[in-house]
Amino acid sequence: MSSYRTAESVSPKHPDKLCDQISDAVLDAYLTKDPHSRVAVEAIGGHGHVFVVGEVTSKAKVDIEPIVKRLAGKVDFRSQIVTQSPEIAGGVDTGGAGDQGVMVGYATAETMQYLPLETILSRQLNQYIFNKWPYDGKTQVTIKDGKIAAVVASFQNAKSDELNKTVMAWLEDQPKSKTIDVFINPAGEWRQGGFEADTGLTGRKLVIDNYGPQIPIGGGAFSGKDPSKVDRSAAYMARRIAVDYLKKHKAKEATCYLAYAIGIAEPVEATVLIDGKQRVVSGYDLTPKGIIDFLDLLKPQYEPTARYGHFGNSFTWDK
Numbered sequence: 001m002s003s004y005r006t007a008e009s010v011s012p013k014h015p016d017k018l019c020d021q022i023s024d025a026v027l028d029a030y031l032t033k034d035p036h037s038r039v040a041v042e043a044i045g046g047h048g049h050v051f052v053v054g055e056v057t058s059k060a061k062v063d064i065e066p067i068v069k070r071l072a073g074k075v076d077f078r079s080q081i082v083t084q085s086p087e088i089a090g091g092v093d094t095g096g097a098g099d100q101g102v103m104v105g106y107a108t109a110e111t112m113q114y115l116p117l118e119t120i121l122s123r124q125l126n127q128y129i130f131n132k133w134p135y136d137g138k139t140q141v142t143i144k145d146g147k148i149a150a151v152v153a154s155f156q157n158a159k160s161d162e163l164n165k166t167v168m169a170w171l172e173d174q175p176k177s178k179t180i181d182v183f184i185n186p187a188g189e190w191r192q193g194g195f196e197a198d199t200g201l202t203g204r205k206l207v208i209d210n211y212g213p214q215i216p217i218g219g220g221a222f223s224g225k226d227p228s229k230v231d232r233s234a235a236y237m238a239r240r241i242a243v244d245y246l247k248k249h250k251a252k253e254a255t256c257y258l259a260y261a262i263g264i265a266e267p268v269e270a271t272v273l274i275d276g277k278q279r280v281v282s283g284y285d286l287t288p289k290g291i292i293d294f295l296d297l298l299k300p301q302y303e304p305t306a307r308y309g310h311f312g313n314s315f316t317w318d319k
Contacts, residue, residue, distance in 0.1 A: 004144050007118040007212035009126040011137040012307040013156070013193065015200025018072055019043040020209075020306035022052065023202045023224025025067045028300035031226070033060030035298040038084045038092070041224040045072055046199030052079040054224065057089065072195060091263025095289055097230045098262065102218035102269075105238025105256040106211045106311075107246040113312035114243055118143045119212035121174065123308055125153065128170045133158045136193030148174055150181040156193030160185045209310050210235075218257070223306045227297035228288055234258045234267070236310070236317035237291045241272060241281055243318065251275045258286060265289070 010017055022043040030037035041054035050068050065077045084092075092098045107114040122141040129137060137155035141148060153167050164184045171180070190197075203221025210217045219231040227233040238256040246254040251274045258281075259269040265288065270281040285294065292298060295316050304313075311318060 024302040042202040096263035097260035107242035
């Protein structure tokens with residue numbers, strides 16, 4: 001029986017990705033001045049406007065408007081930033097998790113990045129096209145039995161015949177079926193993209209940020225959140241554990257689950273599936289502080305994670 005798998009990728013100029021980058025750039029700005037800043041910032045943008053909203057508790061003062069305009073261009077900017085809820089702060093101040101949640105980390109031996117093949121291919125195709133057309137765009141790759149069976153590419157300001165040549169050049173070096181369905185700008189060529197064409201929102205590309213649609217995701221969005229939020233830090237740790245166990249056991253795939261209760265430091269679950277067999281995770285400090293120290297998460301480093309995924313890009317938690 002044939003095995004089909006599909007994944008998509010979006011360019012850094014996609015409106016949702018612009019919002020992710022704004023959120024993480026704001027986070028980086030706070031961490032640069034105060035590594036212990038508590039930040040939970042989201043952005044919504046579209047049609048000439050960007051609104052940044054969230055909670056920040058920090059010794060630092062950050063001018064957010066230049067950050068927004070660097071990434072989004074000439075837009076009307078508004079913000080509404082308040083301090084972190086004292087009830088949440090009370091749980092975090094004692095070393096506990098900033099929220100409840102389940103975080104999933106995954107690794108597969110299928111690719112050198114330890115990510116599913118379809119996820120890597122759709123991302124790499126997007127990056128390949130973006131180098132020529134640095135605009136809003138989407139790609140999608142379907143594989144059948146480990147070979148490319150279908151490709152979709154839609155990019156702003158790209159003439160379809162030129163985009164087709166670019167995709168075909170990329171396909172030359174890829175594993176592919178004898179016949180491939182290729183869809184280039186299937187709704188027609190387009191000039192209006194990014195915030196001009198659509199709205200964006202932080203955290204709306206969760207599956208692309210993670211491992212693609214074949215792999216479950218647990219917690220919330222990553223972007224705009226400092227590492228006291230286990231949504232981010234524990235998801236990164238779960239990835240690191242999955243990679244470690246994959247290598248240690250020379251497995252085909254590993255999936256790690258970390259679950260937390262708000263205000264409690266230790267996870268209520270820490271398990272890993274190694275080729276389908278469950279084990280209890282051991283040998284790691286899985287408290288928020290332990291994760292932050294182990295992965296060096298208090299330094300500004302997050303804007304790049306908001307462009308082409310949080311995993312498989314040689315970040316600390318990938319190694």
